[in-house]
Amino acid sequence: MDKESRDYEVCLCYHVTRGEIEDMIKENNIRDLKTLCEVAKVGDKCGGCREDLDMILSEVNS
Template sequence: MDKKSRDYEVCLCYHTTRGEIEDIIKETGVQDLKTLCETAKVGDKCGGCREDLQMILDDMAAESEN
């Protein structure tokens, strides 16, 4: 599945989708990975999703600049 899809499962440990992460970022205004992991309750088990979580943060920051 495309990593840009809202249905893409970012965190396999907690079954969290990109859409859910995007919504959390929009609702809370979180801008850094550590706070996103704490707020969304992801990225603290195996850590395999952290790179994708950072990519989503970067993508959304770029979108808000446009």
């Protein structure tokens, strides 16, 4: 699946999609990765999604 799709599963450990992440960033006015990980409850198990999370965070806030 395309990483740009809102249905793309960013966090495989917790099954969180790009769309859910984008919505959380906008709804909570999140500006940094640490806060995003805490609010979305992602990125703390294997850490494999952190690069994608950071990229999405930058795109939403640009």
